[in-house]
Amino acid sequence: MAITTMPDYRIDNGKIGEYIVSSDVGTGSAYTAITYSYYTTASNIVNNTVNQYIYTDNIHGTGGGNSTYTYKIIDRSVITYQPATYYYYSNISNISDIFSVADKKFLFKSKLQQNFMDTRVIKVPRGTPQEEKARELLREMVTSREFKEYLIKGRLTVIGKTNLRYVIRPGHQMVEVFAKDKNGKYRIVERLCLVLKDHNIPPTDSVIMRKLMIEHDEFAFRSLANVYKVADHSEFDQNQIAGLVRQVA
Amino acid sequence: MWKTNEEKGNTSMSAITETELESKKKEGNINFKVMGPSGDDRFAWDRRDFDQIKQARDRFYELIKKGYIAFGVNTKGEKHQKMGRFDPDAEEVIFVAPVVGG
Numbered sequence: 001m002a003i004t005t006m007p008d009y010r011i012d013n014g015k016i017g018e019y020i021v022s023s024d025v026g027t028g029s030a031y032t033a034i035t036y037s038y039y040t041t042a043s044n045i046v047n048n049t050v051n052q053y054i055y056t057d058n059i060h061g062t063g064g065g066n067s068t069y070t071y072k073i074i075d076r077s078v079i080t081y082q083p084a085t086y087y088y089y090s091n092i093s094n095i096s097d098i099f100s101v102a103d104k105k106f107l108f109k110s111k112l113q114q115n116f117m118d119t120r121v122i123k124v125p126r127g128t129p130q131e132e133k134a135r136e137l138l139r140e141m142v143t144s145r146e147f148k149e150y151l152i153k154g155r156l157t158v159i160g161k162t163n164l165r166y167v168i169r170p171g172h173q174m175v176e177v178f179a180k181d182k183n184g185k186y187r188i189v190e191r192l193c194l195v196l197k198d199h200n201i202p203p204t205d206s207v208i209m210r211k212l213m214i215e216h217d218e219f220a221f222r223s224l225a226n227v228y229k230v231a232d233h234s235e236f237d238q239n240q241i242a243g244l245v246r247q248v249a
Numbered sequence: 250m251w252k253t254n255e256e257k258g259n260t261s262m263s264a265i266t267e268t269e270l271e272s273k274k275k276e277g278n279i280n281f282k283v284m285g286p287s288g289d290d291r292f293a294w295d296r297r298d299f300d301q302i303k304q305a306r307d308r309f310y311e312l313i314k315k316g317y318i319a320f321g322v323n324t325k326g327e328k329h330q331k332m333g334r335f336d337p338d339a340e341e342v343i344f345v346a347p348v349v350g351g
Contacts, residue, residue, distance in 0.1 A: 133288025
């Protein structure tokens, strides 16, 4: 099996819409086909480029048939496709009709942007199939902007009913709670630890669990979590802190 | 203090009656998404089928008993409200695996 890495494609200039690419090899006819299995998931789209890692196999035989796949450009930052892995018997020039190849100038600019990002953050690496499945679920629950932030920076910000801001990271990392200080700036006030009992569950499922609980049952979340106080409550906006204390009590 | 519905004593199978179930039959499929080591396992059931509703109800309370927390999209269109009891009208239910303070 040959492994080919395709050029990076720009997706920022892709036309928004749904593209269906299909081919027909004609049942019963002899054919030479190249099978492409694309591993293009939302998680390897960073900085407006998409990497297509393609595994190719040359197949000779008879038979054939129809094959169709769909690209959906949602908002020029995230692409989904159906089915997850697909094959088609034709050349791949169709992709160029949708996306243009990222030139050196574009890649340099993207890299520069990446270097300016917060260096403390952890980029979420491509995961196992289970982890990818969990990310797909998260993708359904958040906006594309939030999802992109999660993939690039490895964190998701959720605002609770008390207006406290919770920064969630995958796996067993602690949740950071931010509240407004007396100058109106958000500062970390405490760290919370609440994890899934089963350690084999993908890290992104922890993010889903925390997001759902903070948004819909903040009281339960805070009651169950171990709380580690980081700053003196007197330094913060007392309206917000009052909400926090009331919840803990 | 957080209590599961079972601790509160209201997760028995009779929490929703057969009559209620019958009256809540509506068109369409519902998805259960259950967190697990393999990502989320999905179970689809048809709310037009009374047997499937009963099976789904059993599955719901079985998971709650195991410590899962259910969040469903309710009929008002509110996303992922916490569900203390089975609701055949919920559009989709996500079951969060049992949690513990770390």
